[in-house]
Amino acid sequence: MFKLILSGLVAALLVTMLFTGTVAAHSIEDVEAMVAELAESDYYSPELCMSYLDYKQQRVEVITYTVSKGDTLIGISEKFGVSLATISESNKIENPNLIRVGQQLQFPAVTGLLYTVAQGDELTALAKKYEVDYEVIWFANSLDSKELAPGTRLVIPGAKMPDPLLQARSVSRGGTKVNCGFVWPMLGKLSSNYGMRKGSFHWGIDITGRVGAPIYAVAPGVVTSSGWGGSYGYMVHLQHKSGISTLYAHATKLNVAKGDEVSQGDIIAYVGSTGNSTGPHLHFEVKVHGRHVNPLSHLP
Ligand SMILES: [Zn+2]
Known part of the structure; x- marks a missing residue:
């Protein structure tokens, strides 16, 4: 136990010296060598004890x-x-x-x-x-x-990590929040809203992403169709409870078949640019009792 405290004290001393610039070499090997050396001696001081506490307080919670x-x-x-x-x-x-x-x-x-x-x-x-x-x-x-x-x-x-969320951060939101327990169907940037667009009505939202990025079921449900949908390209249709259905279009690859039951968050397809599409994106539609609604009002 004393040995442990002592090693902490040495580390603390080194940290102090490090920050005050009194020591140039400060590798862990140096610390360990000093710990070994001092563990054999009886050296101890209140100053070191305080330094040790300071050192401990630098811990990231x-x-x-x-x-x-x-x-x-x-x-x-x-x-x-x-x-x-x-x-x-x-x-x-x-x-x-x-x-x-x-x-x-x-x-x-x-x-x-x-x-x-x-x-x-x-x-x-x-x-x-x-x-x-x-x-x-x-x-x-x-x-x-x-x-x-x-x-x-x-x-x-500061660990360097893959940041799949960098794009999600810029997803814009609109509409009224209705908590019906959806999750977002994919990560990406919202590139087109529901509503009038270039003289015609856009019945869903578009989210751009890289080809092959996963598309998730927004809620648990049953696959009512999965296949080629003409201008929609490869698409999946899910039926959820409460008369809600969702559609996922322009996929590059489908991961489910008609009749499959899916859980929320299951990967049902992968982003592509099939059908009438100018670049890789997901076209996502939501219907309530057969009528289109703004998907954003259902997304968290
Ligand atoms: Zn679209």
Whole structure:
């Protein structure tokens, strides 16, 4: 125990020296060497103890958040001032539009990744993988040793992560919010609204994305058709409860067949540009009892 405190004290001293510029070399190896050296001695001082506490206070906290009704991932990320990827990657959320009331999310208090150490993981390798300095991880987690125990949760501030949500951030919204439990059918930028467009009525919304990006079922339902739809290209039609049906057009590939039952968030097709389309996008329509409605009024 004393040894542990001592190693922390040494780390703290080094951190202090680092920030005051009194030490040039500050690798973890140096810290560990000093820890080993001092663990053998009886050296101890109140100053070091205070430094140790300072060091511990540099730790980046992990936030635990329970999703409540009306929450969106974007909203939560804005509330805590972290990136969307921070939350989605830390919780391995594949579809950022698919979060459930009561779901517990854990993520760092700064933009970055909450990473669970696997067998064989090394600090330097992790730092390299996520393109951060290993000292950053060292300080953020108040580590006392370079050895990482499997299962340890590490905060990796500024971790370079794929950001599938970069586009979702710019999705514009309109209409009245009606909570009927839909999730967004895909990630992307809203490129065309429901309503009059170049002299004709556009019965859905368009969301642009890359070819092959997944298209999700917005709600649980049954596939009433899946196939070629002329100007709609490859398309899927879903029937949901309460007389609601949804249509997903211009897909490059379909992932479901007529009669299939789907859950919310299931991948039903992949984005394409088939049929009457000028570029890869999803054309998405919603009908209530056979009448078109503005899809945006049903999306979270
Ligand atoms: Zn369209």
